[in-house]
Amino acid sequence: MRSLAGKHCIITGGSRGIGLAIARAFAAEGASCTLVGRDSATLAAAVQSLPSPSPSPSPYPNNDNPPPPPPETKPQHQSRAFDVSVLRGWEDMVAEMKSRQTPIDILVNSAGLSQNSLLIRTSPSAIERVLAANLSGAIWGCRAVIPRMMHQKSGCIINVSSLMAQHGGQGASIYAASKAGVVGLTRSLAWEVGRFGIRANVLLPGYIQTDMTKNMDGKGELSARIPLGRLGLVDEVAHAATFLAKNPYAHNCVLNIDGGMSAT
Numbered sequence: 001m002r003s004l005a006g007k008h009c010i011i012t013g014g015s016r017g018i019g020l021a022i023a024r025a026f027a028a029e030g031a032s033c034t035l036v037g038r039d040s041a042t043l044a045a046a047v048q049s050l051p052s053p054s055p056s057p058s059p060y061p062n063n064d065n066p067p068p069p070p071p072e073t074k075p076q077h078q079s080r081a082f083d084v085s086v087l088r089g090w091e092d093m094v095a096e097m098k099s100r101q102t103p104i105d106i107l108v109n110s111a112g113l114s115q116n117s118l119l120i121r122t123s124p125s126a127i128e129r130v131l132a133a134n135l136s137g138a139i140w141g142c143r144a145v146i147p148r149m150m151h152q153k154s155g156c157i158i159n160v161s162s163l164m165a166q167h168g169g170q171g172a173s174i175y176a177a178s179k180a181g182v183v184g185l186t187r188s189l190a191w192e193v194g195r196f197g198i199r200a201n202v203l204l205p206g207y208i209q210t211d212m213t214k215n216m217d218g219k220g221e222l223s224a225r226i227p228l229g230r231l232g233l234v235d236e237v238a239h240a241a242t243f244l245a246k247n248p249y250a251h252n253c254v255l256n257i258d259g260g261m262s263a264t
Contacts, residue, residue, distance in 0.1 A: 003029070009033045109158070135179075146189075157193075161202050
């Protein structure tokens, strides 16, 4: 398993929920994180909650007198506020990282919007917003970082889809369609970028205790339908993301984290 110490990760939707849990898990492993979201204040608070990152391991492990590190090289957590469904925000961020020689080792596309309405009652603007946030945002993110990863000859992309991509659900047609698109995107990228040393995997969380499910009706009945009898925790999803980031042979994985719900 590869160490995450000294690695740099971009995590969208990183100010809360699953994205923030993944950022905390990666930071605890020694990675530095750039959190991406829309609200600067929420992002700043999320950054402050992360454990301090670790510098890269010394290339001179057996040398008692290694050369001193260059000044100002200790990685730091940071944030960028922009709409992930707009390509320009991605291009500006990646260009800035390139100018600063900041590597992009891991991309986690976790940003997204939910839906709770029948298709015929969902407005065209709402449909466009869900598709843009959930699918276009992941597409633009991958498109923006892959050239940098190709130059580095390494990289890891983890896209966060959903149980709904394969299971469906009433009132979630557009959400399910967008998340199914994320699975297709990831599997196709696995073919395209593997030869460049870039790995692409996708997580399919089930019903997880987040802000999206906090006020959901019928949670008791829902829990009874889940084979493990409960909703999942964001830290359990983050643990799966950490596995995908660290395992060098994890590629084209479609990993369900749903308490067995996909079997019902």
